[in-house]
Structure formats: C-alpha cells, structure tokens
Amino acid sequence: MKLLxxxxxxxxxxxxxxxxxESILVGGEDVEIIIVNDGSKDETAEIASEYEKRYPTIVKAVNQENGGHGSAVNTGLKNATGMYYKVVDSDDWLDEEALLNVLKVLKEMVTEGQYVDMFIANYVYEKVHENKQKVINYTSALPQHKVFTWDEVGQFQQGKFMLMHSVIYRTELLRECKLELPKHTFYVDNIFVYQPLRYVKTMYYMNVDLYRYFIGRDDQSITEANMIKRIDQQLRVNKIMIDSADVMSxxxxxxxxxMIKYLGIIMTVSSVYxxxxxxxxxxxxxxxxxxxxxxxxxxxxxxxxAGVLGTTMKFKSKAGHSIVKMGYSISKKIFKFG
Known part of the structure; x- marks a missing residue:
C-alpha cells in the first residue's frame, strides 16, 4: 500500500x-499520483498517459467525461490506494523538500501504528506575476511535533482557517464519512475540508510550507467577477455544508x-457577493x-x-454598505484575489 x-x-x-x-514525483514509491483528466480538450490526456508510461508504479491516469473539480476529486478518491489522500490542483505544486519531510513523519507514525485522521501543513499564496508570497501557518492555533486532539487546539486567526491546501486526510476516513462532492460546481473545496471534520479525532501539524497555491490567472474561480457570476454554485456549496453536519450535537x-466559525465565514462570503x-x-x-x-x-x-459579521449580512438598507465592505475585505483575505 502507498503512503500518500x-x-x-x-x-x-x-x-x-x-x-x-514533477513536484510530487520526488516522493518516489511512497506516493501514488492519480491524474484525473476531466474531459479536457487539449493535450492533458496525452501528458497524463506519458507520465503513466514513464512511472507505471507511481502514476495512474484516469480519463472521465467532464464533471467538474468535485467529480475529479471523487474519482481520485475512488481510485486511491494510499493511506492518506491529498488534492493538488493542476496549476499548483508542492514544495519538494517539505513533501519529503512530511512523508518521513507520516512513515514514522505509520511504522509506530499511529494513523492520524488529519495531517496539517502550511500553504503559500504564490502571486507569481507580482513576485509576492504569503505563508499561511497555524503556529498560533495548533501544537507542533505531536499527535493531538481538538481539546488541544487554540484560536485560529482570521483568514487562517484550514483549507484544502493545508489538509491531508486519512483516506479511509473520507470514505467512512461518505464524502462525495457535487458535479459541475466550483468552490467544493470547502465541503472537502468541512464535512469530514466531525470524524477527525487525531491530528498532527507540521510547520512546513508544503502547498504552493498559484494566484494570478484571470480565469481562476476565486476572482471577484467569477465569484459573482457563479454565485449559485457558491450557494449550493453553502447549503451542502449546512446539511452535512449536525454541528450542535x-x-x-x-x-x-x-465549525460554527467556518460556516459563518462561508455564509458571510455568500452574502457579500x-x-x-x-x-x-x-x-x-x-x-x-x-x-x-x-x-x-x-x-x-x-x-x-453572532459571529463574524452575522446579522449585519442581513441588512437591507444602504446604511449597511460599510459593513458589507468589511465583509468583502474578509473575503479578499480568505481567497486572496485582487
């Protein structure tokens, strides 16, 4: 069985x-790379096939009809043989040294019989065209170099919530919670992170900058224009999150x-747009x-x-515009557009 x-x-x-x-291949036989070609019309399928032929014990190419990002994540999960599961978007990459360090720690824990439910590492906003980077770490909220539970978790700073970029889930946990993301829908990464949380008992945080999140393409889903254009998809995700967990129990x-704060952030984002x-x-x-x-x-x-901007997002008068601007500012900090 593969490690990741x-x-x-x-x-x-x-x-x-x-x-x-290429950034993941450095992991060698400890990793399995599943390239899901989601009905592409360019040379994506050929490139995936090329890597599968070159690295038959590491790379698996899977072709499917276009179903959107969530469908491709589902397909990856169905085909996964690794003990842990990580999603890497095709325009992002992993830091090679950080990946090797993460794999080393995971391997040591597995050898000792410790199978944590969620492994967390930092991610970096890469504004390549502006030569700017912003590291999101969790040093103020999470213990380091140890397995811990929710009782040991501290306060998460605003804009530093755990996103898909920062989490690695135990594969069987995702299957146990019956995670299945909706087709043809953007912003499903919030469901991916949120729905399994109530099943997570043990965690491990490593203060390394693993995930590199590319920012800068005009067609990215998190630009303001696209967020407004695709607001119905954001609302669909928002409602699925509401339905996915009995939070108060x-x-x-x-x-x-x-989970209340996380849902509050998503409610605020939806309301702002x-x-x-x-x-x-x-x-x-x-x-x-x-x-x-x-x-x-x-x-x-x-x-x-009662949290974030809560009730103010329901304001109907123009007097609430300054509050909306504050909510918009929070949205920008979360999604790093603009």
Missing part, C-alpha cells in the same frame, strides 16, 4: 500540469466552535440562504449570526 495518494484534477491543464506532477466544544451584485433577486437569495440555515437548525443559526 495525491490526486491532480485536470481540465485543459496541458500548459502547467507538469509542474504539479458535536461533543467537542472546540470542534463545534471551529449577493449584496455586491445588488439585484432584488440576489438580495432575495441572501434572505433565502439565511432562512435555510434557520429552518435547518435555529440554534446553529443564532450562533453563526
């Missing part, structure tokens, strides 16, 4: 996917608090979203409303 499966969802990724693949107070779009239809969608949460769990709705 790295799934690379690819759609028309021929121009940049090699960097992602979670025994761990710290995990419950974290609906308000910025500004039409009566969008404002109605905002109201419907908050009602959806309230109907699902009134206690959870109160907790979410």
């Amino acid at each position: 499966t790295a799934a690379i969802p690819c759609y028309n990724s021929a121009a940049y996917m090699r960097k992602a693949i 979670i025994e761990s107070e710290k995990l419950q608090r974290y 609906l308000i910025k779009e500004g039409s009566e239809e969008s404002l109605q969608k905002r109201d419907d979203l908050w009602k959806y949460l309230e109907d699902k769990d009134s206690e959870l709705s109160k907790k979410v409303s």
Whole structure:
C-alpha cells in the first residue's frame, strides 16, 4: 500500500500540469499520483498517459467525461490506494523538500501504528506575476511535533482557517464519512475540508510550507467577477455544508466552535457577493440562504449570526454598505484575489 495518494484534477491543464506532477514525483514509491483528466480538450490526456508510461508504479491516469473539480476529486478518491489522500490542483505544486519531510513523519507514525485522521501543513499564496508570497501557518492555533486532539487546539486567526491546501486526510476516513462532492460546481473545496471534520479525532501539524497555491490567472474561480457570476454554485456549496453536519450535537466544544466559525465565514462570503451584485433577486437569495440555515437548525443559526459579521449580512438598507465592505475585505483575505 502507498503512503500518500495525491490526486491532480485536470481540465485543459496541458500548459502547467507538469509542474504539479514533477513536484510530487520526488516522493518516489511512497506516493501514488492519480491524474484525473476531466474531459479536457487539449493535450492533458496525452501528458497524463506519458507520465503513466514513464512511472507505471507511481502514476495512474484516469480519463472521465467532464464533471467538474468535485467529480475529479471523487474519482481520485475512488481510485486511491494510499493511506492518506491529498488534492493538488493542476496549476499548483508542492514544495519538494517539505513533501519529503512530511512523508518521513507520516512513515514514522505509520511504522509506530499511529494513523492520524488529519495531517496539517502550511500553504503559500504564490502571486507569481507580482513576485509576492504569503505563508499561511497555524503556529498560533495548533501544537507542533505531536499527535493531538481538538481539546488541544487554540484560536485560529482570521483568514487562517484550514483549507484544502493545508489538509491531508486519512483516506479511509473520507470514505467512512461518505464524502462525495457535487458535479459541475466550483468552490467544493470547502465541503472537502468541512464535512469530514466531525470524524477527525487525531491530528498532527507540521510547520512546513508544503502547498504552493498559484494566484494570478484571470480565469481562476476565486476572482471577484467569477465569484459573482457563479454565485449559485457558491450557494449550493453553502447549503451542502449546512446539511452535512449536525454541528450542535458535536461533543467537542472546540470542534463545534471551529465549525460554527467556518460556516459563518462561508455564509458571510455568500452574502457579500449577493449584496455586491445588488439585484432584488440576489438580495432575495441572501434572505433565502439565511432562512435555510434557520429552518435547518435555529440554534446553529443564532450562533453563526453572532459571529463574524452575522446579522449585519442581513441588512437591507444602504446604511449597511460599510459593513458589507468589511465583509468583502474578509473575503479578499480568505481567497486572496485582487
């Protein structure tokens, strides 16, 4: 069995996917790389096949009809044989030295019979065209160099929540929680991180800058224009997150608090873009979203409303615009567009 499966969802990724693949190959036989060609119309399939032929014991190429990023993540998970599962987007890459250090620690823990549910490492926003980098670490919130539980977790700073880039899940845990992301939907990475959390009992944090998150292409899903254009997909993700966990029944107070804050951030992001779009239809969608949460769990709705910008996201008057700008600022810090 492989130690780590790295799934690379690819759609028309021929121009940049090699960097992602090469950065993971350094892991040698400890890693399995599953390249999922999601119905690409360029040379993605040929490149994937080329790597599979060159590295038959490491690389697996899987072709499927276009189903979107979530569908490709699902396919990677179905085909994974590694003990741990990591998603690497085709325009991103892993730091090779950091990957080797992560694999070393994972191997040591497995040898000792310690199979943590979630492994966390830092990620780096790479604004390549501006030659700027921003490291997101968790040193203020998470213990280092030890296996720990939610009881030992501290406060996460604003804009430093765990994203898909920072987490490596135990593969069987993802299967046990029946994770299946929706097809043809952007922003599903929030479901990927959020839904399995209530199944996570043990964690390990390593303060290394593993994941390099490329920022700068105009067609990226996290640009403001695309967030507004695809707001219905953001809302779909938001509602799936609401439905995916009975948050108020979670025994761990710290995990419950974290999931409330995480959901609050996503509710804020959804509300901000609906308000910025500004039409009566969008404002109605905002109201419907908050009602959806309230109907699902009134206690959870109160907790979410009390945090972040909560109730202010429901303002209907123009006087609330400054509050919306604050919410927009938070969104920019989370998604690093602009």
